[in-house]
Amino acid sequence: MRHKSARLLALACVLAFGWAAWMALSLPPAFSPVDVGPGQVPLLAAVLGMACGVYLFARAGGQGEQVQVGRPRSVACGLLLIASYVLLMPHAGFYLSSLAAFPLLMLAGGERRAARVLACTIGYLAFVYVCFDWLLDVQFP
Numbered sequence: 001m002r003h004k005s006a007r008l009l010a011l012a013c014v015l016a017f018g019w020a021a022w023m024a025l026s027l028p029p030a031f032s033p034v035d036v037g038p039g040q041v042p043l044l045a046a047v048l049g050m051a052c053g054v055y056l057f058a059r060a061g062g063q064g065e066q067v068q069v070g071r072p073r074s075v076a077c078g079l080l081l082i083a084s085y086v087l088l089m090p091h092a093g094f095y096l097s098s099l100a101a102f103p104l105l106m107l108a109g110g111e112r113r114a115a116r117v118l119a120c121t122i123g124y125l126a127f128v129y130v131c132f133d134w135l136l137d138v139q140f141p
Helices: 003-025 040-060 072-092 094-108 114-135
Strands: none
Touching: 003 040, 072 094, 094 114
């Protein structure tokens, strides 16, 4: 990736994560004074994403090596799958969306062993169900 393209990508990342941070600030406050509230984790992730974008922007300005993206088709496919997963979740629900998205993301990431894809998908969904639905009584959509 050329320096100009890397800088444009970095700027797009900073803007996207800045928007995410702004949206996280609009989430309601915590119900309990000892709770951090629903917006703190997304805000932290957005700030870290913006920091990575600033780092990429600064690094792309140097005269050193070009920024390389290994397997760009897999990266693009993964990004499209994540966007589709987020858009599908309100309509199909968390578990059904995850049942479709998790194995597809593993396949896009290069995992080809069907048994491992199946075991990881079942393990992920079981973990989320036990920890959140059963133990914490937090219902996912």
